Amino acid sequence: xxxxxxxxxxxxxxxxLVRYAGASGDFNPIHWSDxxxxxxxxxxxxxxxxxxxxxVGRAVTTWAGAADAVVEFSVRFSRPVPVxxxxxxxxxVVSASVKEVTDEGHTRLSxxxxxxxxxxxxxxxxxxxxx
Amino acid sequence: MPLDQSFVGRSWPPTEPYLxxxxxxxEFARAIGATDAEYHDPEAARxxxxxxxxxxxxxxxxxxxxASREVVADPALGVDYSRVVHGDQRFAYTRPVVAGDALVxxxxxxxxxxxxxxxxxxxxxxxxxxxxxxxxxxxSKLVVRGDS
Numbered sequence: 001x002x003x004x005x006x007x008x009x010x011x012x013x014x015x016x017l018v019r020y021a022g023a024s025g026d027f028n029p030i031h032w033s034d035x036x037x038x039x040x041x042x043x044x045x046x047x048x049x050x051x052x053x054x055x056v057g058r059a060v061t062t063w064a065g066a067a068d069a070v071v072e073f074s075v076r077f078s079r080p081v082p083v084x085x086x087x088x089x090x091x092x093v094v095s096a097s098v099k100e101v102t103d104e105g106h107t108r109l110s111x112x113x114x115x116x117x118x119x120x121x122x123x124x125x126x127x128x129x130x131x
Numbered sequence: 132m133p134l135d136q137s138f139v140g141r142s143w144p145p146t147e148p149y150l151x152x153x154x155x156x157x158e159f160a161r162a163i164g165a166t167d168a169e170y171h172d173p174e175a176a177r178x179x180x181x182x183x184x185x186x187x188x189x190x191x192x193x194x195x196x197x198a199s200r201e202v203v204a205d206p207a208l209g210v211d212y213s214r215v216v217h218g219d220q221r222f223a224y225t226r227p228v229v230a231g232d233a234l235v236x237x238x239x240x241x242x243x244x245x246x247x248x249x250x251x252x253x254x255x256x257x258x259x260x261x262x263x264x265x266x267x268x269x270x271s272k273l274v275v276r277g278d279s
Contacts, residue, residue, distance in 0.1 A: 010164070023155075023162035024193050040213070049217040050192050054163040057188040067169055067185045067227055074221035074270075123219075 003098040005109070008059045012047055012081065013089030020051045034085070046080040052092060052120060056113055059094040063109070064128040071106055072127040079120045090115055096126075105130040134209050134243045134250045134275070142239040143201055148261050149194045153230035156186045159193060176229070183230035190228055192220075195256040195269045198236035202254055203273065208240075210252065210275055218251060219272035225265040233261050241270070248277030 017031050026048055029036040034044050053075050061067050083090050092115050099110045111124035153173065160170035165187050168175035176184045203210050228234070235258070242253040256269045 016162075016164075019162045023159045025197060050189055050220065051163070053220055054187065054189040058163060058165055061165075061167075061188065066179070067167075067187065068181070068224075070188045070222075070224060070227075072221070072223050073188050074219070076219045077217050 005063050005096040005098070007093055007095040008062065010055045010058070010092045010094065011089055012051070012055075012083055012092055013087070014045065014083055014085055016089070017045065017047060017051065017083060020048055020054075024048070024050060026050065042080060043082045045083055045085070047083050047092075049075075049077040052077070052081055052113060055092055056094050056111055056121070056124065059096065060109065060111070060126045060128070063096060064126075069129045070126055071129050072125075074126075075111070075124040076122045077120070078122040079115075079118055081115045081120050092120070099125065102127070132209050132211075133245055134252060135207055136243055138202075138205075138208050138240045139243050140240065142237060144237075146198045146201075146236040146238075148233040148235050149198075151186070151194075151228055151230055151232040151234060153184050155193070156184050156190065156228075156230050159190050160187055163187060163189075173230070181227070181229050186228040186230075188222060188224070188227075191222065191258055191267050191269050192271075194234060195236055195258065195271070199238050199254050199256055199271065202238050202240060203252070208252075210250075210273070214276045216274045216276065217271070218274040219253075219270070221270040223268045225267065228258075228266060232266070234258050234266060235261055250275040250277070 095112045096109045099108045107128045109126045113121045237257045239255045241255045244251040253272045258267045
């Protein structure tokens with residue numbers, strides 16, 4: 001039996017990337033300069049991979065019910081998340097299914113994040129402590 | 132240029148302690164839109180059993196990414212940072228980070244792979260208290276894209 005958790009949608013704008021750059025200390029210009037992003041072959045400014053992972057982390061902690069319930073959390077960044085310079089920005093949709101309950105009673109979630117219908121993460125999962 | 136394989140297995144001395152500030156956790160939580168009270172309000176956090184405001188799960192990268200620069204930026208390793216993209220990221224938590232923690236990082240190069248014209252560098256950063264109590268272990272895989 002597969003249990004699907006309620007998907008969560010996160011709006012991402014350029015302002016969010018600027019704020020995340022400041023808070024995280026990751027000032028790589030591909031996350032704020034279209035000139036530099038297109039110069040290295042990207043479609044334009046893209047979200048920090050770690051910003052996308054942070055949004056997935058919000059979804060995981062919401063599902064888990066507590067910040068300290070997360071035992072392990074891992075992702076592979078398989079596609080960039082382009083963030084257009086518009087008021088609307090873009091949406092990242094995070095969904096999850098329960099993959100297994102381990103011998104210790106932890107719940108393993110298989111995670112999916114999509115942007116414009118494309119999966120932007122692969123092999124994403126979280127292990128949640130029983131509360 | 133291939134990365135220097137002799138770095139595999141090498142560890143660096145512990146970094147200077149990073150003092151986790153309450154305002155830094157609040158700033159990070161605001162930046163990712165995490166509005167729950169335990170990230171912002173010490174009383175709410177204590178009521179849930181934390182010593183002070185608690186950090187969201189990906190907060191440790193704000194500490195480990197700068198700490199791992201001593202590895203990634205070593206010219207002898209040979210990483211061209213302008214060609215780097217983030218491949219994988221993994222956290223294994225012993226406990227969450229809370230405000231007031233003084234955290235020390237030990238970086239290790241776990242793996243260097245060459246595949247399809249790209250180089251893959253996996254670093255592990257063990258994050259502990261100054262007394263050596265484990266807090267979180269953080270793995271990052273960076274991809275150094277080839278010329279093609």
